[in-house]
Amino acid sequence: MIKQLSWKVGGQQGEGIESTGEVFSIALNRLGYYLYGYRHFSSRIKGGHTNNKIRVSTSQIRTISDDLDILVAFDQETIDVNSSELRAGGIVLADSRFSPVLSNAEGVTLFSIPFTEIASDLGTSLMKNMVAIGATSAILNLKPEDFFEVVNETYGRKGQKVVEMNMDAIEKGASYLIQELRYCRSDLFLERADRKKRMFMIGNDAIALGALAGGARFMAAYPITPASEIMEYLIKKLPSFGGAVIQTEDEIAACTMAIGANYAGTRTFTASAGPGLSLMMEAIGLSGITETPLVVVDTQRGGPSTGLPTKQEQSDLMAMIYGTHGEIPKIVMAPSTVQEAFYDTVEAFNLAEEYQCPVIILSDLQLSLGKQSVEPLDYKKIQIRRGALADDASIPDREGKEYFKRYEVTDSGISPRVLPGMKKGIHHVTGVEHEETGKPSEVASNRKNQMDKRLRKMDGLLFPEPIHKSVKHTEADLLLIGFNSTRGVIEEVMERLEEHGVKVNHAHIRLIHPFPAAELRSLTESAGKIAVVENNATGQLANIIKMNIGCSDKIQSILKYDGNPFLPNEVFTKCKELI
Structure with missing residues (x-):
């Protein structure tokens, strides 16, 4: 019995590699195993090598492993590219339709299995991935039935016949390995897991869920890898909470639209990657000088320019701190786990309103797209704090003679904030330097006072566990x-x-x-x-x-x-x- 192993499935994009990994990992997560999955994929819709490496353990894990125990190959390229990861004693399960060849992998066993042929005999070659899962289940000493619930949920919308065909494919894959190939090793049998219920999610889903729980009701965004899942998640979920997502024409529009909605009083954010953040920089500066709350998510990827859209990198750090022209107060936070991505996103909205400044949630591709087991989230921890948001009763009556001092110079650097339409709250808002009521001003002493006031906010920043x-x-x-x-x-x-x-x-x-x-x-x-x-x-x-x-x-x-x-x-x- 072993306490953890590493499994990888590979092939060409578009032939079901992602769904193979999903069914395998979700089923094991429900059995109580901890999982960590990382996908390697090309920046194209179809074609090109892709693989999904999934680590399974009886204890918490947060990274991929050095080596590989089992490799499922749907083409020769997968063997050529990934077999070097296999440890001595590792196994390759390869589709016999391409006459697999294994070289330079000492101590590794190759099983050639007619995945495609078995699936075709059952009705369609598309089910070859379920045949491969069946063969894997036999190696791990799992039952084909352990995967049936997930299969039913995944393919149920296509009808009961399709579900039963996929279940048959899993059973055929397991029986072929045991009966036809006489597989009888036990060194890869997995120890039984605790069967506790845990979530299984990517960081982007946690960020989106955190935004929802944190009171965000509007998102403006433009699709970009590896941030798009945040928008896609909320497109499905926000309408049920009275919210909406708008896909804008570009990242500039997304950021300025988010600023406008925040100014109006709705918790709003946008999400993008490095190229999109470059376009947003002027707008982030607008948030800073107008002291309008703004939350921006940056999921880092390989750069510069288009760079490596689907690959891991952490090179936006300096840009997120110093990318805007001029000097503004700014908060840049960097969650390190899926759980933190959820809680930090909630906190980002609180900090943005409390300190009336842009808050950037810095993620990276591995955190945003790596999928892992997550302990149940504690919604009792969630607080909504709106900062110095005035109401009608708290705004001093100036008998209509003066504008409201929206940018009042205070010891804390934080001025009272009002929403449009509040009685006695009229003030001017502009991206040029301004005095306390918002009217433009180039007076040297005022400039210094307003700059000092804005920057002074960060002196009192309270951040849980920096x-x-x-x-x-x-x-x-x-x-x-x-x-x-x-x-x-x-x-x-x-x-x-x-x-x-x-x-x-x-x-x-x-x-x-x-x-x-x-x-x-x-x-x-x-x-x-x-x-x-x-x-x-x-x-x-x-x-x-x-x-x-x-x-x-x-x-x-x-x-x-x-x-x-x-x-x-x-x-x-x-x-x-x-x-």
């Missing part, structure tokens, strides 16, 4: 630092290093800007060496740390920017070299 810390030692040989999706791989590497006698602490930065220097300094000062793990070429997070707390002599970067997420062994090897 750094996720795992501190095992008062003095560590090595401090590992990361942000967003690298948390899972760092946590795994920590365990390995500790087993090798290395004292390791971990700090995962969740508030990128304003940077939590004081919270991090205690860990950096007590560490012998510091390794910053990030998916970019220039060490952007490492440079931000150096700017804010120094430690240049201690900091080393572990970088990866080839479009793929870190594997645990890559980070482990680099850490061993450092110490």
